Amino acid sequence: MPASKKYLLPEAIAAIGSLELRAQRIVNGFLSGMHRSPYFGQSVEFVQHREYVAGDDLRHIDWKVWGRQDRLYIKQYEEDTNLRCSILLDASSSMEYGRGPLSKYDYAATVAACLAYLALKQQDAVGLSVFDDRVRIRLPWRSGRKQAQSIYESLVQQKLTDRTNLAQVFKDVQQSFPKRGLVVLLTDFLGSDAQSLRGLASLRRAGHDCIVFHIMDDDELDFPFNDPTRFEGIEFSGSLACNPRALREGYLESVQKFLETTRRSCAAYEVDYHLVRTSHPVEATLTAFLAARMAHLRKR
């Protein structure tokens, strides 16, 4: 397997191949496809009439209505557009942790690769932003096989060095995402505070459909250490020599509180939040995620 396909696990792709990735809301699109567009234009499905105002395209005037009622109305159609999917991937140094087969970054990158592949297969446009304290890599939205290749290579080449600064990242993203679309955030949120999560609210206000994959290692959730250990911070400086069993309970309480805060914030901002363990199979995670999204869409 070439390095660029490292995160595109065949079993993961096979598991979600039969599913359709659909946006939850109407997004702006420039390609015809299966996604509903918030804009009215040339399409086969009529939606409504609107009284003509100066500046409207004369081609959209319904002349039959003018003949019967002598009033100018224009016809509005629902237009299907392609999805503009933005993947935001955390590449801070805390993402390098992982005692299992996949580090948090490996896991997040795999999920990102799978989603990108699926979207590109549906002729959707996919963009990628890799960040730590600021956006390091930015691939504009494109479709096609070349874009997929670019995404894969960007994922592989990324080095994990700096700390996370989500507030700055959200600010950058808001400025560069003029059109509404699907924003997928893959991060561990370590080093972020509640203020940082307000960036998600801004994205929501801009009309983006936001999905958060909160990637956590099993060790971080279970803290299974027993022997005396000197913990050396990856993203934080400093170290702590301790008996882990003595601190375990307090640690788990803190983590639980952190997860709860994050989940509540996402819920408040109507962000689709998913806490993911790195030990959980990627294909299962994606399958569960997409199935939930489909069910939610059908309800609407």
Added chain:
Amino acid sequence: MQFVFQSLAWGFLLVLLPLLIHLINMLRYRRQRWAAMQFLLESYRRNKRWVWLKQALLLLTRMAVLAVLVAMLAQWVSGARLLSLLGQTVTHHYILLDDSMSMGQTLPDGTLYQRGLRSVSNLLDRSLQDGGAHQVTVIRFSRAAKIPSSLSTASSDSSGSTAAINAKSNSINADEIADVMSRSILGKSDNLFNSIQTQGTVDLDVSGQPAYELVQSLLTNAGGETPIVYLVSDFRQKEWKQPASIKASLQSLENLDAKIELVDCSSQNIENVTLISLEPDQEVLAAGVPVILRLAIKNQGANPLRNLTVRTTAYDFSSTQLNIAFDQYSSGVPNELPSIVIENLEPGETVTRGFQVVFPQSGSHVVSASLGDDALQADNRIACVLNLVESQRLLIVDDSANRTAAQYVRAAVDPGGKIKTGWQVQVESSAFLRDSQSQTLNGFASIFVVETNSLDERAVRNLREYVSQGGGVAFFPGQGWTDADAARITSQLSQSDSNSVSGQYNVKGALLPIQFTKVTKIESDSTAADIQQSVVPENHPVFAPLMNMAASPLQFVRVNKYVSVLAQSENSTGTDSQTISANSPIPARLMAALGNQAPLMLDHQFGDGRFVVGTSAINPTWSNWPQDPSFVVVMLKLAGYLASFRATATSQNVADVVRYSFSAQDFLPDAEMVYSVGREMTRQSLQVPAKPLGNRQLEVTWDPNRSIDAAAQQRSLFASTRELWLSSLSKGRQVTNFVANAPAREGELQRVEKSDLLASLRPLNVRYRSAENTADANPFSTASTQQNWLLGLLILLLLVEQMIAYLASYHLPKTKASKTVGVPG
């Protein structure tokens, strides 16, 4: 602090183990890069003090658990004072068990010793029934009086060794001595005494004094307990008639708040006959020469005995084909000798009977005498070892040309022909004495100086050294002696310097106990000449065969010339020779005198040996004695007597260490010791490696007091024969015998009556119990057991440890879900 197993107290070092593990763990922190550091630091900040406190408590608890565990294993006995603060005490039963030989007296239901154990066991069981906790310590007299080897070898007197033992006993660790040390009694106490009962009594005359002192030291260190001291003995008169020292010891125990109970195991006075001693006469011990053995028998009972028969047996070790006999008294070939019948033996009377034995070959042989069964079996057999040589060498010094005197002595001592006296005579001049090394002279069993006018200074020194080391010398004037010769010899033999040639002795004083003054002639024509010239023997072993006869064998002996003597004295004034007698203050014993009361022969002890002085020359011109048949008897007896002081002991005490040295060129260094392990005829052997002694000599040492079997604490303190089997490089196996006889004093079975005993111990508050009367409840029982308290404390500490460990999150949860952060579905 004192423990039953003192050596286990080192286990308290284990208390440091948790601390050590903690420190090691601190050094062995594994490194872990960690992303979620913020939560960890938060937890640490929140729990820092509690974590430290819990860890410190956990560490201390674990250390305490180990300390209590070790205290339990080592059986802490001196903490009762601590428990007493809690209102609890332990009843500690100190059982002092007399296991001396007299406790082996047989009864219809066993021995006194077994009766005593049953009695104590019943007492303890009754105490248990009263409730409370009890500990018991059992100390046997013989173990308390653990005899140091250096003492036992030097001493032949049992009472003397006991005194020495007492002095040393305090330095001996109580844990090593006590058979049972501060053991808690939880059930019936029978099992406690099983091993002690199996081992039984020992054939020793041991005092209880070391045991009293040992308990005293234990009580001094103990505290908070209620001590009861049981003295289990047979209370014989020999020890308890005037128990001043015992009373003082018991008073010390009472001062330490100990209750004292006397458990009397003895029964009514019973009959017992003791074989007191069996020794050969002081004569030559040589192969083929009859040896006269003297057997002393004492009636220890209260009634006269009639026609008492004593069996005598000679065990011949001449054969080189002998094998070890493990089920017999001796491995030698037994030859029954004619029995000795004593027609009448009054109570308390001791009679001595002689009997003759001949061994045709040299070697180490055994002769034993035995009685039929009576109350005390151990003193019914006695034995002695006869180490016979082919012949013993006698040196005769004669400076005369014709050596007449030497010829007379030789004819008497070694006549030649078929007559075998066991002596091999060598005649030399006084120059031989001068020029010989001490080793050369030591090769002679005795020396006769029969004709010399002058002795070289070096010759005198050699003689002094020879005698001081156990040799025997007989000195007679020369035929041609004048007054000047007498003065010269007196001067030469009166040197009192202590410098020996080899520096091996340091005996001061003169070798010659008297001063020769002048040559005196008893005129035959005087009316009293017949009486004055006659010989009057004194009570001395040399003249013993000639005594108590209807017609004295010396009746025809006439001495017409002798040398007058004066006693040696420091101021040289001396006393008249006439005053010398058996009661004389000078260190000489009169052996025979003349009819005019002038000494004829004097016996002087010098160092370990004897110097016998004759005042008349062995010559017909001085007396007719050399031509008289009695001269032969006297010379043979004199030679044997003088040789006897260097002979090896024919028997030893039971506790004596066996030491035997031999040539490394003649024997292999591996020796096998055969000894008795019980009263029954059961013996076993032990390989004893020989150690180099220097000068191509090897030495074997075997200590019967040391545990032969460490597990059973089995010792070989029984009256028996002990055989040392050596492998000769040329003659196959050779046996050297040692005989350990029972102490005769232990045969005295007269007991002290209860009233006399209690009266002699007044005002001590002692309680007397007959061993058969143990029905009374024990009035001193109280309290609880120390070990149970420790066990409870241990359990409590373990629970606390678990709780702290749980609080310190040292226990992993049963399921992950219960403690880990859940992932929302």
